[in-house]
Amino acid sequence: MSILTVKNLKLQFGGLLAVNDLSFTVEKNTISSIIGPNGAGKTSVFNMITGFYRPTSGEIELDGTSLINNKPSQITKLGMARTFQNLRLFPNLSALDNVKSGMHCRTKEAVWGALFHTKSQKEEERLIEEVAQECIDFVGVRKYMKRSAKNLPYGAQRYLEIARALATKPKILLLDEPAAGLNFEEKQYLIQLIRRIRDEFNITVLMIEHDMGLIKEISENITVIDYGCKIAEGTPDEVLKNEKVIEAYLGKEDVI
Amino acid sequence: MDVFLQIFFDGLVMGAFYSLIALGYTMVYGIIKLLNFAHGDFYMLGAFIGYALLSFITGDGGLNAGLLGIGAVFIITMIIVGLAGIGVERIAYRPLLTAPRLSILITAIGVSLSLEYASMIGWGASYKVYPIKLSKNGLEIIGAQISFAQIGLIVLSALLMLGLRLFIEKTIYGKAMRAIALDQSACSLMGINVYRIISLTFFIGAFLAAGAGIMSGVYYGTINFMMGFIIGLKAFTAAVLGGIGNITGAMIGGLVLGLVESYGTYYLGGSWKDVLAFGILILFLVFKPTGILGAKEMERM
Amino acid sequence: MKKYKKHSLLLLVIVMFILPLLLDIYWLDVLTLVLFYVVLTQGLNIVVGYTGLLDLGYAAFFAVGAYTTAILMTTFHWSFWLTLPVAALFAAVAGIIVGTPTLRLRSDYLAIVTLGFGEIVRILAINLDITGSSSGIYGIPRPTIGSYVLSSQQDFYYLILIVAIISVLVVYRLGHSRIGRAWVYIREDEDAAEAMGINRIRLKLLSYATGAVIGSLAGSIFAVKMSAIAPLSFSFLQSVMILLAVVLGGLGSIPGVVIGAALVIVLPEVLRGAEDWRYLIFGVALVIMMIFRPQGILPKKYETEDRSDLDEKEETNDKDHSMSV
Numbered sequence: 055m056s057i058l059t060v061k062n063l064k065l066q067f068g069g070l071l072a073v074n075d076l077s078f079t080v081e082k083n084t085i086s087s088i089i090g091p092n093g094a095g096k097t098s099v100f101n102m103i104t105g106f107y108r109p110t111s112g113e114i115e116l117d118g119t120s121l122i123n124n125k126p127s128q129i130t131k132l133g134m135a136r137t138f139q140n141l142r143l144f145p146n147l148s149a150l151d152n153v154k155s156g157m158h159c160r161t162k163e164a165v166w167g168a169l170f171h172t173k174s175q176k177e178e179e180r181l182i183e184e185v186a187q188e189c190i191d192f193v194g195v196r197k198y199m200k201r202s203a204k205n206l207p208y209g210a211q212r213y214l215e216i217a218r219a220l221a222t223k224p225k226i227l228l229l230d231e232p233a234a235g236l237n238f239e240e241k242q243y244l245i246q247l248i249r250r251i252r253d254e255f256n257i258t259v260l261m262i263e264h265d266m267g268l269i270k271e272i273s274e275n276i277t278v279i280d281y282g283c284k285i286a287e288g289t290p291d292e293v294l295k296n297e298k299v300i301e302a303y304l305g306k307e308d309v310i
Numbered sequence: 311m312d313v314f315l316q317i318f319f320d321g322l323v324m325g326a327f328y329s330l331i332a333l334g335y336t337m338v339y340g341i342i343k344l345l346n347f348a349h350g351d352f353y354m355l356g357a358f359i360g361y362a363l364l365s366f367i368t369g370d371g372g373l374n375a376g377l378l379g380i381g382a383v384f385i386i387t388m389i390i391v392g393l394a395g396i397g398v399e400r401i402a403y404r405p406l407l408t409a410p411r412l413s414i415l416i417t418a419i420g421v422s423l424s425l426e427y428a429s430m431i432g433w434g435a436s437y438k439v440y441p442i443k444l445s446k447n448g449l450e451i452i453g454a455q456i457s458f459a460q461i462g463l464i465v466l467s468a469l470l471m472l473g474l475r476l477f478i479e480k481t482i483y484g485k486a487m488r489a490i491a492l493d494q495s496a497c498s499l500m501g502i503n504v505y506r507i508i509s510l511t512f513f514i515g516a517f518l519a520a521g522a523g524i525m526s527g528v529y530y531g532t533i534n535f536m537m538g539f540i541i542g543l544k545a546f547t548a549a550v551l552g553g554i555g556n557i558t559g560a561m562i563g564g565l566v567l568g569l570v571e572s573y574g575t576y577y578l579g580g581s582w583k584d585v586l587a588f589g590i591l592i593l594f595l596v597f598k599p600t601g602i603l604g605a606k607e608m609e610r611m
Numbered sequence: 612m613k614k615y616k617k618h619s620l621l622l623l624v625i626v627m628f629i630l631p632l633l634l635d636i637y638w639l640d641v642l643t644l645v646l647f648y649v650v651l652t653q654g655l656n657i658v659v660g661y662t663g664l665l666d667l668g669y670a671a672f673f674a675v676g677a678y679t680t681a682i683l684m685t686t687f688h689w690s691f692w693l694t695l696p697v698a699a700l701f702a703a704v705a706g707i708i709v710g711t712p713t714l715r716l717r718s719d720y721l722a723i724v725t726l727g728f729g730e731i732v733r734i735l736a737i738n739l740d741i742t743g744s745s746s747g748i749y750g751i752p753r754p755t756i757g758s759y760v761l762s763s764q765q766d767f768y769y770l771i772l773i774v775a776i777i778s779v780l781v782v783y784r785l786g787h788s789r790i791g792r793a794w795v796y797i798r799e800d801e802d803a804a805e806a807m808g809i810n811r812i813r814l815k816l817l818s819y820a821t822g823a824v825i826g827s828l829a830g831s832i833f834a835v836k837m838s839a840i841a842p843l844s845f846s847f848l849q850s851v852m853i854l855l856a857v858v859l860g861g862l863g864s865i866p867g868v869v870i871g872a873a874l875v876i877v878l879p880e881v882l883r884g885a886e887d888w889r890y891l892i893f894g895v896a897l898v899i900m901m902i903f904r905p906q907g908i909l910p911k912k913y914e915t916e917d918r919s920d921l922d923e924k925e926e927t928n929d930k931d932h933s934m935s936v
Binding site: 345401402405406409410411412413414415416417419420421422423424425426427428430431435539543546581582584585588589591592595596599 | 659663665667712713715716717718719720722723724726727728730731734735737738847851854858862887888890891893894895896897898900901902905
Binding site: 104106125126127128130131135136138142143144145146147148151154155156157158159160161163164165167168169171175178179182200201202205218219222 | 781784785787788789790791792793795796799800802803804805806807808809810811812817821913914
């Protein structure tokens with residue numbers, strides 16, 4: 055059963071066609087990837103799915119609900135969370151406070167509760183704290199919990215961003231180049247982490263990645279994009295043998 | 311018809327001042343994306359330094375204030391204020407070029423306060439009467455009075471703007487400015503001394519604003535240490551109107567604003583003049599932040 | 612540690628209540644003004660400090676409160692206490708009116724637009740008949756509690772002191788809640804906040820409205836304390852001074868902002884004689900502050916660990932740079 059359906063998606067910036075007639079589906083409880091050369095339009099696709107860009111035309115559905123014309127915050131509330139290619143943590147806030155942000159859309163206390171410290175407000179605060187700590191433990195950055203996000207080691211910042219996304223309790227998690235900048239050991243840890251997210255939380259994972267080794271190891275399904283169009287789709291083995299894909303990455307005439 | 315034309319000429323003069331100040335806003339913004347809040351105060355500084363120099367040459371035992379003398383005062387004042395512009399950039403803005411926008415904006419407010427109140431301490435808080443006043447002689451065009459002074463100011467402003475255009479399009483410094491506006495780090499890699507060009511931009515901006523300052527002094531007759539505040543905001547409005555960062559836009563924006571204000575004052579009354587300008591500013595920033603000449607920005611949710 | 616902090620705060624409050632008995636009328640007046648600024652800066656702190664929206668027209672909300680109370684009390688003979696909720700409502704609406712068009716603007720444009728709104732409010736006050744044009748409104752009655760008429764210097768000191776304490780509490784509690792955190796997330800990274808499910812439009816408007824309500828409260832009390840108000844009190848310079856207090860003290864930091872308010876008011880009094888110099892000094896102070904200590908005198912701390920503890924960790928960092936499972 056598919057959880058995310060993208061149909062005939064198109065994005066035009068002035069004269070530039072960034073994404074052209076792109077369709078794909080993501081099955082529930084899978085780990086899928088979108089790959090493609092630099093500038094192929096992968097992040098644009100993510101930005102449209104999460105509501106940051108408005109598609110020129112096309113349809114995006116999450117669990118049967120159309121996401122078109124929804125604000126990013128509404129889409130997150132519907133059950134989609136994301137990370138960013140260039141880490142977008144809240145730099146001055148503590149790691150714990152960063153993760154607490156994810157719980158915002160799952161809680162509802164407003165000004166009144168905050169001012170009078172009502173019983174329900176206190177309970178909610180406890181819940182937020184609890185979930186945030188759980189997420190921090192899950193990705194393994196507890197020892198940095200009270201430090202400002204910007205002072206964390208790079209790898210820990212990557213994991214923290216994932217913890218923050220998990221705190222929104224998503225059905226599907228979009229990771230934009232999660233392995234960028236990580237060393238070998240950190241990548242191994244990331245692979246474990248992504249698997250655990252799927253296995254323990256039953257969260258579908260869709261990611262953009264450049265690291266072929268990582269993709270081959272954990273992706274069950276790959277969609278390849280070049281110049282905004284889908285050029286191939288399938289399991290890692292199928293896709294990496296595909297001539298069009300090799301051509302897109304290495305060029306036609308080039309001999310290596 | 312005569313009234314209509316009369317208002318047109320008045321608006322044109324006002325608009326020329328706005329254009330000259332707006333150019334500084336737009337150039338500085340184009341090059342380092344800084345909204346130099348204190349820019350209007352260079353206009354005020356120009357008016358005061360011009361006042362001091364003119365008082366000196368027209369005063370007892372001073373030189374004869376011929377056309378040559380006035381011309382010299384113009385140039386000297388503009389250069390002094392231009393140098394003040396460089397000084398402000400060096401002291402206040404350069405250490406903050408990579409700081410968050412909030413810090414640099416607050417700095418600009420600080421610079422503005424400093425310039426205004428330093429002038430107040432130097433020259434006093436009351437209105438000063440300019441030592442020379444332009445004659446009201448002029449000619450009549452279809453019933454509208456236009457003085458030679460007005461024509462002179464408009465021509466002078468036009469010449470300054472033309473000079474700036476030529477400078478930016480024909481000289482190597484102008485080319486460097488345009489290049490820095492596009493990509494600052496690429497420019498420093500290409501061996502352009504970026505800081506020097508930024509200084510130059512501040513110099514030119516302050517230089518032009520000072521020119522407008524003296525011209526308004528001789529045109530309106532009185533000056534005050536707070537005169538740069540409101541006109542600075544309006545010049546900013548003009549820059550936004552024309553599309554901030556766009557030189558031609560600033561010139562057109564200034565003229566349009568001058569005319570709109572001039573007619574607005576006539577039909578709505580003088581007390582609503584500023585509301586009109588701020589209203590235009592807000593409407594443009596909200597609905598068309600790229601201005602009349604600006605391109606459409608990508609739509610983001 | 613926390614207990615110690617609570618005790619010293621309590622002590623401070625007690626001292627503040629006793630002070631009027633010890634001070635002469637002049638310093639009492641200065642202190643009253645400080646407390647007005649404490650309220651105003653707390654309100655602006657929500658907008659600029661928490662949410663990161665630079666507002667250069669904050670005095671407009673101060674004006675909305677003052678004029679609403681003044682008009683309702685003089686023209687319509689309302690009780691002072693009844694004007695408060697109305698003033699707050701008007702201010703909240705004004706906050707939303709200013710906020711709505713600015714939601715998508717970058718910070719520097721936002722600053723200019725709020726400045727423009729502030730000036731428009733002032734020009735309206737000068738030109739409208741209901742606000743008494745440029746001479747303003749005078750003969751505003753004194754507020755009463757039962758049969759007691761608040762009229763002396765002390766009465767107003769206590770009134771504004773109570774409101775200042777309330778506003779500090781309100782801002783503190785909001786800051787430590789889900790709403791306050793959301794504001795700070797928006798300040799830190801708008802897009803990331805939106806991606807985390809925070810509706811930035813709604814929360815920015817709430818921030819403007821809350822800040823405006825607190826500002827209007829100060830305005831209402833200002834009107835009855837002065838018994839006469841004029842547009843001059845709500846100029847751009849007033850907005851700048853309030854902002855200056857917030858920035859000097861430390862954006863987002865409650866004790867910092869209180870210190871900032873005290874400095875901005877008391878410093879000119881101490882420097883009396885150097886009257887002309889005060890804005891020049893403030894201007895230069897702003898520049899120096901931004902260059903050498905942009906976080907303010909008493910900045911907000913976000914790391915909750917002790918620094919010594921941190922340094923220790925820094926050393927061991929290299930070893931466990933790669934995460935262990």
